Amino acid sequence: MFKNKFKLSLSKKQSKVESDRDGNEPKENMIPSATNSFIQAIKDATHNPSDLIVKSIPPNLTLIFIENLVDERTLNDHILNDLYKKPSESPELMKSLLSIPLLNISNLLDDALSSMMTGTVIIHIDGYSQVVLANIATRETRSLSAPENESQVIGSQVGFNESLSTNVSLVRRYIMNPDLCIEKTKIGKRTNTSVSLLFMKGIASEEMVNTLRQRINSIDIDAIIDSAALAEMIDDNSLSIFPQMLLTERTDKFCDGLMNGKLGVLVDGSSMAIICPQSFIEFFQSREDQNLRWQIASFLRILRFSAIFLSVYLTPLYVAALTFHYEVIPQAFLVPLSESRALVPFPPVFEALLLEFIIELLREAGARLPTKIGQTIGIVGGIVIGTAAVQAGITSNILIIIIALSALASFTSPSYMMGNVIRIIRFPIIILAGFWGFYGIMLAFCFILIHLLRQSSLGTPYTAPFYPPRLKDWRDSIIRAPFSYTSKRPTSSRPVDDEKSNPEPVNPEKS
Amino acid sequence: MKKLRYFIIIILLFVSLVGCAETKILERIGVTTLVGYDLGDDEMVDTTAIIRQVSPEFQSRVEIITTKDKTSKGTRIKANLRSSKKIQIGQMRIVLFGDDVAKDGLRYYTETLLENPAVSNSLFMAVVEGRTQPLLEYKYENIEDIGQHIFKLVEQNITNEHLISSTLHEVAHDYDSIGMDMSMPILKRDKEVIAITDVALFKRDKMVGKLSVNDSFYLKLVRNNFQSGMLETVLTKDDLTSSLMKNSPDGIPLVFDTVRTVRDVKLINQKTPEFDLHIKMNARLLEIKSDINTGDPKQIAALEKAIKKNLTREISRVIAYCQEVDSDVFGFGEVYRSSVRNSNLTHEKWHEMYKEMKVNVKIDFTIIRNGIFE
Numbered sequence: 001m002f003k004n005k006f007k008l009s010l011s012k013k014q015s016k017v018e019s020d021r022d023g024n025e026p027k028e029n030m031i032p033s034a035t036n037s038f039i040q041a042i043k044d045a046t047h048n049p050s051d052l053i054v055k056s057i058p059p060n061l062t063l064i065f066i067e068n069l070v071d072e073r074t075l076n077d078h079i080l081n082d083l084y085k086k087p088s089e090s091p092e093l094m095k096s097l098l099s100i101p102l103l104n105i106s107n108l109l110d111d112a113l114s115s116m117m118t119g120t121v122i123i124h125i126d127g128y129s130q131v132v133l134a135n136i137a138t139r140e141t142r143s144l145s146a147p148e149n150e151s152q153v154i155g156s157q158v159g160f161n162e163s164l165s166t167n168v169s170l171v172r173r174y175i176m177n178p179d180l181c182i183e184k185t186k187i188g189k190r191t192n193t194s195v196s197l198l199f200m201k202g203i204a205s206e207e208m209v210n211t212l213r214q215r216i217n218s219i220d221i222d223a224i225i226d227s228a229a230l231a232e233m234i235d236d237n238s239l240s241i242f243p244q245m246l247l248t249e250r251t252d253k254f255c256d257g258l259m260n261g262k263l264g265v266l267v268d269g270s271s272m273a274i275i276c277p278q279s280f281i282e283f284f285q286s287r288e289d290q291n292l293r294w295q296i297a298s299f300l301r302i303l304r305f306s307a308i309f310l311s312v313y314l315t316p317l318y319v320a321a322l323t324f325h326y327e328v329i330p331q332a333f334l335v336p337l338s339e340s341r342a343l344v345p346f347p348p349v350f351e352a353l354l355l356e357f358i359i360e361l362l363r364e365a366g367a368r369l370p371t372k373i374g375q376t377i378g379i380v381g382g383i384v385i386g387t388a389a390v391q392a393g394i395t396s397n398i399l400i401i402i403i404a405l406s407a408l409a410s411f412t413s414p415s416y417m418m419g420n421v422i423r424i425i426r427f428p429i430i431i432l433a434g435f436w437g438f439y440g441i442m443l444a445f446c447f448i449l450i451h452l453l454r455q456s457s458l459g460t461p462y463t464a465p466f467y468p469p470r471l472k473d474w475r476d477s478i479i480r481a482p483f484s485y486t487s488k489r490p491t492s493s494r495p496v497d498d499e500k501s502n503p504e505p506v507n508p509e510k511s
Numbered sequence: 512m513k514k515l516r517y518f519i520i521i522i523l524l525f526v527s528l529v530g531c532a533e534t535k536i537l538e539r540i541g542v543t544t545l546v547g548y549d550l551g552d553d554e555m556v557d558t559t560a561i562i563r564q565v566s567p568e569f570q571s572r573v574e575i576i577t578t579k580d581k582t583s584k585g586t587r588i589k590a591n592l593r594s595s596k597k598i599q600i601g602q603m604r605i606v607l608f609g610d611d612v613a614k615d616g617l618r619y620y621t622e623t624l625l626e627n628p629a630v631s632n633s634l635f636m637a638v639v640e641g642r643t644q645p646l647l648e649y650k651y652e653n654i655e656d657i658g659q660h661i662f663k664l665v666e667q668n669i670t671n672e673h674l675i676s677s678t679l680h681e682v683a684h685d686y687d688s689i690g691m692d693m694s695m696p697i698l699k700r701d702k703e704v705i706a707i708t709d710v711a712l713f714k715r716d717k718m719v720g721k722l723s724v725n726d727s728f729y730l731k732l733v734r735n736n737f738q739s740g741m742l743e744t745v746l747t748k749d750d751l752t753s754s755l756m757k758n759s760p761d762g763i764p765l766v767f768d769t770v771r772t773v774r775d776v777k778l779i780n781q782k783t784p785e786f787d788l789h790i791k792m793n794a795r796l797l798e799i800k801s802d803i804n805t806g807d808p809k810q811i812a813a814l815e816k817a818i819k820k821n822l823t824r825e826i827s828r829v830i831a832y833c834q835e836v837d838s839d840v841f842g843f844g845e846v847y848r849s850s851v852r853n854s855n856l857t858h859e860k861w862h863e864m865y866k867e868m869k870v871n872v873k874i875d876f877t878i879i880r881n882g883i884f885e
Contacts, residue, residue: 322537327601327629331659334542334602338565341538348536435525436532 029109033129035062042122045113057083060126069119074100074136079121091130094123102135114192141166147249149416152288159249164194164268167251171198171264174255179203185216187230191223194268195230203261205494208458212263212276227267228417231274234265236456241425243417244457245276246283253287261495263458277458279492281466281477284308286414289480298479305478307409311422314406315352316433316441318399322348324437336398343393349434351395355403356427358385363407363423464492538565541574541596544658547607547643548583550615555579558586559644561658562598573656575648583623601629604662606679607698609642613711613718621683621716632680635665638711638718640699652703661705665696668707672740674727675710675840686716690844690861694730697721712838715858720836722829729822729829732772732790733841741768741797744825750817765799767818770879776843778850785869786843788826792874794818796881805881819876826872839865 032038039054042064046052051067061083065075078099088094091105106112107130112122119137144166147159160167168182179201187195195216199209215234224230228247235244248254249271254264257275265274284304289297321329322341329337344351362381366374386404390397406426413419425448432440455462465473473490475481487503489495541562549557559577578589591598606624608617617636624630639646647657654660669676677695685693693716697709710727712720722730728742746763775789796805796814803810833840844861848854 323534324532326535326537326540326542326599327631329537329602331544331602331604331662334537334563338538338542338563342565344538347534 031107031109031112031124031129031131033127035060035124035126038062038124038131039064041109042113042116045109046116057087059087061087062124062126063121064116064124065121066116066119069117069137070121071119071136071138075121079123079134079136083123088125091123091125091128091132094125094132098132098134100134100136104133104135105130106133107131117192139163139165144170150248150250150253150414152250152286152291154291155288156252158251160251160254160266160271160273162269162271164196164266167266167273168196168198170251171255171258171266174251175200175258180258183213187216187219187221188224189220189222191225193224195224196266198258198264198266200258200261203259203489203495203497204263205261205496208277208494209263211458212265216265224267225269227265227270227272227274230265230267231276234274235276236458240451240455241421242280242452242455242462243283243415243421244278244455244462245274246278246415247272247274247417248415249273250287256287256290260489260500261493277460277493279457279460279464280452280455280462281464283415283418284413285480294480294482298481301478301480304412304414307412308422311406311409312426312429313441314402314409315356315399315426316429316444318402319348319352319430320433320437320441323434337396340396340398344396345393347434348399349430351399352403352430352434353427355389355395355399356430358389359403359407360423460492460494465490535597535599535601539596541594541598542602543598543600544602544656545605545607545647545661546600546603547609547639547647548612548620549609549642549644550611551579555581556583556586557642557644558583558590559647560587560590560598561647561656562590562594563602563656563658564594564596573658575657577644577648583620599629600627601631603630603634604658605635605637605665607637607639607643607647607661608695609639609644610697610711610718611642613638613695613713616716617713618686618716621679621686624679625683630679632683633678635662635669636677636679636682636695637661637665637707638695638697640697640708646698646700646705649700651705654705661698664698664705664707668696672731672737673724674707675731675734685840685842688842688845689856689858690839690846690848691842692838692840694727694838694840712833712836712840714836714838714862719838720832722832726825726829729826730840732769732792732822733774733788733826733830736772736774737769738771739768741766744818744821746817746821750820750824763799763801763803763817765801765818766797767794767878768797769794776846778847779871780869781847781851783867783869784843784847784864785871786846787871787873789873790826790875792822792876793879794876796878811878811881815876815878819874822874822876823872826874827870830870830872834866834868837862837866843868843870 032041039062043052049066053063053065053067055063057063057080063079082098086097088097095103095105104115112131112133115133115135116122119135121134121136123132123134141163142161144158144161146157150159158170160170172180177200181199181201183197185195185197186192197209197213197216212234219230219233221233231243231245231247232238237244246257254273254275258264262275262277265276267274285301289301292300322337341348346354358381362377365377365381369377386400389395390400407423410419410423413422429441429444432444434440436443452463453467461468464470465477470491472488473492476486476490480486483501484503487499487501489498489500491498541564543560543562545561547559549559551557557577557579559575562574562576564572564574574594576590576593578586578593580586580589587598587600606620608620612620621636624634625632651657668674674696675694677693682693682695685691693713695711695713696707697711698705699708707724709721709723710730711718712722725743728740731737731740743764743766746765748762751763770793772793773791777787777789779785779787799805803814805811830841839861844856844865847861847864848856
């Protein structure tokens with residue numbers, strides 16, 4: 001409800017802007033033929049910044065570019081050198097003369113300006129209302145490195161970096177197929193950020209591609225700095241705490257998604273790629289599961305799923321049992337539990353919230369601080385605060401174990417975004433458990449379950465393959481069945497071609 | 512927006528309802544682990560409660576509070592007056608009755624226990640020979656927490672199938688079902704030791720007799736199928752054939768444990784109830800005080816025959832005793848009720864018939880293993 005209104009107002013604004021543009025006289029956008037007025041026009045449009053370089057080459061050429069955006073060596077070797085030797089008479093002639101792959105001729109000032117901002121040299125010839133645009137942008141990017149937030153033991157160790165073109169080339173290196181479609185658009189009225197939509201033609205559902213394309217294009221916003229913000233804008237329910245699109249910096253995970261009929265979005269300047277549609281269960285599947293033997297991968301997946309429940313419900317259960325339901329505590333556990341609680345002056349709910357708060361503080365401090373100090377924080381927090389709190393009688397040591405266990409469990413989620421959610425939804429459940437005991441926990445559980453059932457990711461059910469039941473997809477959900485049993489693509493992304501592999505054994509002698 | 516406003520109002524309502532839930536924070540309550548009931552003067556109930564208290568000095572101690580009142584709840588109110596912590600009975604594991612209470616009737620006690628949702632249905636019930644109060648208040652040298660000790664004692668023996676299980680659930684079931692009576696273990700203090708000495712037999716809710724622990728094995732054998740349980744018995748002259756008699760003139764003591772029994776009860780006469788009781792029993796010979804060569808199949812067959820004879824006689828004796836005291840702990844009435852159409856059986860009707868009942872005991876006894884001792 002909320003979001004629709006928001007989008008509606010955005011699209012209205014957009015159409016207004018467009019009509020404004022159309023109303024202007026076309027002449028203003030044309031490139032002036034006289035050199036002086038051309039230079040003036042560019043300077044006016046860019047507010048004469050200090051890094052704007054205007055270079056005249058006698059007799060009639062003018063080069064305009066932005067320092068540091070263009071590659072100086074190419075500029076010297078392939079443009080200046082050639083132009084000094086053989087001055088050209090017309091833009092067409094020059095285009096055939098220059099030995100640069102990306103050359104364009106344009107007569108629009110806006111065109112020239114926007115391409116100058118991405119590292120293009122504008123070459124103007126006096127007397128022509130056309131300019132040659134030579135793209136010699138520098139590729140200043142961080143070198144490729146292992147994905148730090150989603151590390152894995154077995155598997156490729158390369159992650160996306162901040163350059164869109166590098167990221168696209170990485171994907172191309174995994175999927176060497178002309179069917180890999182890449183659609184580029186620009187979002188952000190003021191930042192002009194490039195956003196690429198990637199999908200496999202012949203696998204991905206056309207309908208879904210259209211939906212996503214439409215969602216991306218209907219965004220009207222000033223600036224997109226990172227893909228995470230874009231993901232929140234284009235997902236189905238922006239108000240939900242659960243992310244409906246996966247953000248990953250793993251190239252292999254991204255390509256795996258594409259090959260399963262999912263759609264990918266890459267944003268220039270962001271090292272995180274968006275994959276959608278994504279069901280709730282898939283947030284807890286690691287790409288590494290495909291690289292391990294299926295028994296081990298299944299065990300690890302079960303471990304991860306039990307970790308969710310442990311993480312979400314262990315502390316509330318402690319609070320509820322100690323506040324209301326002393327009957328359910330096993331007799332052998334009764335004595336140690338009550339003894340450890342004997343000195344604590346607070347009710348269990350307050351005690352639990354306090355400790356959870358401390359753990360969150362530690363995590364946040366560790367994330368914000370430089371890596372070297374971050375480790376110290378862990379030691380200070382874990383050992384000093386932990387033992388001191390027990391000795392001071394503020395908390396019971398059993399609760400410390402429980403809190404530490406649930407914090408640890410929440411970090412097993414392969415998606416950092418989902419791990420955050422798991423940690424945060426614990427707080428309301430603890431409070432409810434402190435109010436109403438098991439009844440409160442059940443209430444929270446039902447609430448979360450209903451919420452999850454209502455969500456969708458790009459129109460596909462969020463709780464698939466469990467509800468609606470897709471029995472065949474269960475083979476690759478909580479467990480990972482051997483590859484011979486998962487020869488079909490998951491139905492949740494509605495692939496056009498669902499055949500993934502030939503289930504016939506590769507080695508017929510064995511069977 | 513309207514929806515959101517309703518949502519906030521509902522959340523606020525929820526929060527303001529907080530005062531309604533009664534908290535029972537673990538270290539602020541006195542956890543009762545055992546309760547003993549005795550008959551006091553003037554129809555009063557003497558309640559002895561073992562309450563586990565947690566003191567701030569990191570030591571838990573056991574407090575014994577005895578109170579008198581007309582009802583068991585009344586005694587709890589009085590017990591609260593003497594305790595620094597709110598007394599709760601949700602962790603109660605065992606309830607003891609003095610034998611005067613057991614003879615007077617337990618109906619009222621089981622019913623109040625059943626009606627309380629905080630009380631676990633799996634708590635055990637037992638009878639104490641004499642009064643419970645002296646048994647619980649005695650300062651045992653080696654027993655730190657008497658509530659826990661008695662619970663473990665009874666639980667251990669019941670899970671090992673030495674005794675008939677007497678949880679609140681089963682006792683209430685036996686009490687309510689027509690044609691079945693309940694039974695409970697009897698505890699007794701012997702100097703520094705608390706021991707299970709007998710098994711109490713009930714008619715409806717009143718204790719009418721008791722069997723020795725050894726006899727309770729036969730009781731279990733007739734009552735249900737079971738997988739374990741050890742029996743020591745002495746084969747007397749009557750049981751033994753001449754070939755086995757040679758070396759042991761007085762009888763052969765032996766111990767066996769059951770590997771598996773299958774019990775089958777059939778009603779063959781409705782007028783004066785007559786039952787065929789057929790028990791198939793596979794056993795393991797554990798110990799035998801005789802020179803019998805257990806490797807010899809002939810000797811084993813003779814031994815089996817002797818044990819069979821012995822068991823038949825003992826079971827008949829136990830049944831006869833139970834008939835005498837008019838307590839159908841075996842549940843023959845249940846079989847009668849389920850085999851006779853429109854029997855309209857009532858407790859009174861069945862107990863009249865029960866005295867006349869005849870049981871033909873037939874036993875198949877097989878020694879399937881011997882010579883392997885644990």
